[in-house]
Amino acid sequence: MAPPSPQTQTHPVLVVGAGPVGLTAALALRHHQIPVTVLEADPADRRRPGSRALFVHRDSLSLLATISPGLDKTLIDNGVIWPTRRTVYRDREVFSRTYPVQHTTAATPPFTSLRQVETEKHLLRACQDAGVRFVWDAPVTGTEPGPDGVRVFTADGTVHHARFVIAADGARSTVRHALGIPMSGTRSQAFHVVVDIAEDPGDPLPLERVFTYEHPALGGRSVMRVPFAGGFQLDLQCKDGDDPEQWATEEAARAWVARVVPPAYADRLLWVSRYHFLQVVADAFTDPAHRVLLVGEASHLFPPFGARGMNSGIADSVAAADAVAQALAGGERAAAVGAFAHARREAALFNSRAAGTALAHLRPRHRRTRLLQAFSARLAPLVPAWGEWLERAPYGPRTAPATAVHGKY
Secondary structure, X not given: XXXXXXXXXXXXXXXXXXXXXXXXXXXXXXXOOOOEEEEOOOOOOOOOOOOOOOEEEHHHHHHHHHHOOOHHHHHHHHOEOOOEEEEEEOOEEEEEEEOOHHHHOOOOOOEEEOOHHHHHHHHHHHHHHHOOEEEOOOOEEEEEEEOOEEEEEEOOOOEEEEEEEEEOOOOOOHHHHHHOOOEEEEEEEEEEEEEEEEOOOOOOOOOEEEEEEEEHHHOOEEEEEEEEOOEEEEEEEOOOOOOHHHHOOHHHXXXXXXXXXXXXXXXXXXXXXXXEEEEEEEOOOEOOOOOEEEOHHHOEEOOOOOOHHHHHHXXXXXXXXXXXXXXXXXXXXXXXXXXXXXXXXXXXXXXXXXXXXXXXXXXXXXXXXXXXXXXXXXXOOOOHHHHHHHHHHHHOOOOOOOOOOOOOO
C-alpha cells in the first residue's frame, strides 16, 4: 500500500513560534487586515517556566498600542512600575532616586514589569480576539522558500504553503537552520543565575530595583534585584571558573538567596535557571528570495543588560509585518523585505554592541576598570555624577540605532 500523501494547507502568511515576538508579529499582521496562522511546537496548554524577559519598555508599549489598542494598558495594569532605583557598591549606597508618582502613573510609563509568561498570556488573548489562527503541537521540520512562496513542513507530515513566513522560533530556530543562515558573534564561558521569587505578602520587600556591585556576602559577585508583579527576580553574575553546582542549582540558590534578601525568601523560589552570555547576530535576516523574515531570538541573542532581547524582538516583528503588508499590497517584494532585513540587522548589531558595552562594565577584564569603579564609589557622596555613572553603566548606551524609525530598539 502506498503511503498517504502529505496533507497540504495554504496560507497568505505564516508565523513560526508563539512566544511574545511571534504573537506580536501575528497581531501586527492582523492590524494590516492580513489573515495569519501561527505554527507552534508546544501544545496549547503549555506551561512556560520562569520570568524570562521582565521589562516591556515604553517603546514596545507604544508599538503594541498601535497594533492592538488597549493591550498596552492591559500590560501596565497587570505589571508593576517600581518608583525607586538604588545602586550599591559592596556595602555602600552610591545612588538612589525615587521618581514622583506622576512619573510612574503616566499614560505610557517608562516600562511595566511582569513575568514573560504573563505577557504571553495577554498577547495570546489579544491574538485570539483579533482572529489569529493557531496550530499547536506543530514543530517545524523544514522550510523551503522559492520565488512564488514558501513551503513549511511540520512533524505530522503537513506541508504548509505561504506567500511569506515570519520566523520567531527562538534561539535554536529550525527555520534559520533550514535556510543555512549562521549566527556570528561571541559566547562567554561565564554564566549568570536567574532566580524568580514569590513575594511574601506578610513581609513584602520595598518596590525598588537594587543593583549591588561586588556583593560582600557573595564573594564579590554582583547581583541585581528587580521587582515584577507578584514577586521579584535576582540575577547573579558569576565569575569565570565558577562551578554551576555551587551557584545554579535550586539548593545552591536557596543558600545564596538567604544572604541577599531576608532568609524566609529562600523558601519562596519559583524558578532557577542558568544562562551563558551570548552576543550573536544572524548573518542575514531574510532568504535570497525575500520570502522568510527572521525576528527576535531567531535572528539575534544579546546579554540581558538593558532589556534589549524581547523589546528589540517586538520592534523586529512590527517592522516585519509592515514589510509583508507592503509587499502583499503590490510593493516590490525585494525592496520591502530587503529594507526590513537591513534596518533590523543594523539595529541588532547596535544592540549587541550596546549590551557588550554593559557586559564589559559588569565583567571588567582590566584592572583599570575596577579601579575606576572603586574610585567612583568613593567620590559618589561628594560628586553625584559618579554614582549616576555606576547606576547607568550596567545597561549600556541609551541611544538608538541610526536605522530606528522610532524608539531605541
